[in-house]
Amino acid sequence: MTDIVLRAKQALWDRYRNLRANISVDAKGYIESPEKNLVQPEWMEFIRADYQKGGGQELQQKFRAVHSSAALVANHFARFKEEPQNLTIASQSGFDIPIFEKQLSTGLRGIPPFWVRGRTQ
Numbered sequence: 656m657t658d659i660v661l662r663a664k665q666a667l668w669d670r671y672r673n674l675r676a677n678i679s680v681d682a683k684g685y686i687e688s689p690e691k692n693l694v695q696p697e698w699m700e701f702i703r704a705d706y707q708k709g710g711g712q713e714l715q716q717k718f719r720a721v722h723s724s725a726a727l728v729a730n731h732f733a734r735f736k737e738e739p740q741n742l743t744i745a746s747q748s749g750f751d752i753p754i755f756e757k758q759l760s761t762g763l764r765g766i767p768p769f770w771v772r773g774r775t776q
Contacts, residue, residue: 664722671721680721689718692726698733702755709756729755 668684678691690696706713706725713725720726732753735742739752 667722684721685716685719686721687719689714689726692719692721692723692730693733694730695733698729701733701736702729705755705757709758713756725755 664684668680671678672680675691678686680686686692690699693699703714706718717723718725718729732742732755735750735753739750740748742748742750742753744750
C-alpha cells in the first residue's frame with residue numbers, strides 16, 4: 656500500500672475516533688459491527704437485503720472498515736431507500752429506489768470477476 660493511502664486511512668480512522676469515541680476501532684481500522692459504521696444504525700434495515708444479494712459478502716467484513724467505500728455510500732444514500740423522490744444529483748431527480756449491491760451477468764463463464772483466488776477485491 657502506498658504512503659498516501661496509508662495516510663488517508665489513518666486520517667479517516669483518527670476522525671472516526673474523534674467523532675465516535677464510544678466505538679472501538681482496531682489497529683486495522685475495523686469496528687465490531689456493520690451497524691456501528693452507519694450514521695443512523697437503523698438504516699441497516701434499508702440496506703441489508705441489497706448487500707446480502709450481492710456476491711461480495713460486504714457486511715461480513717469489509718463494511719466494518721472505517722474506510723469502507725460501501726459504508727460511505729450507504730451513509731449518503733440509505734435514507735433514499737424510503738424517500739427516492741428526494742434524491743437529486745447534479746440537478747437531476749426522478750431516480751428509482753437505490754440498490755446498493757446487485758449481481759449482474761457479465762456473459763463470462765466461471766467464477767464472477769469480483770472473486771480472485773478466493774479473495775474479494
